[in-house]
Amino acid sequence: MPVSEKEAKFKYCPLLTTHDDKLKFCQGTMCMMWRAAGPETGFCGLAGRPEVLAAKA
Numbered sequence: 001m002p003v004s005e006k007e008a009k010f011k012y013c014p015l016l017t018t019h020d021d022k023l024k025f026c027q028g029t030m031c032m033m034w035r036a037a038g039p040e041t042g043f044c045g046l047a048g049r050p051e052v053l054a055a056k057a
Helices: 051-056
Strands: 012-017 023-025 034-036 041-044
Antiparallel strands (some): 012 023, 034 041
């Protein structure tokens, strides 16, 4: 599901952890996995394309 980058920055990333294995927050456009879905929205490409975007293609 595409979300704004502001919303994404409050979601945990399974790839980013601290030295004591705590999860860090999403980096949004600073991450190589971030995929733009519009001018202000995007999604984490780690899980693949959201069904909403797949239906449009």
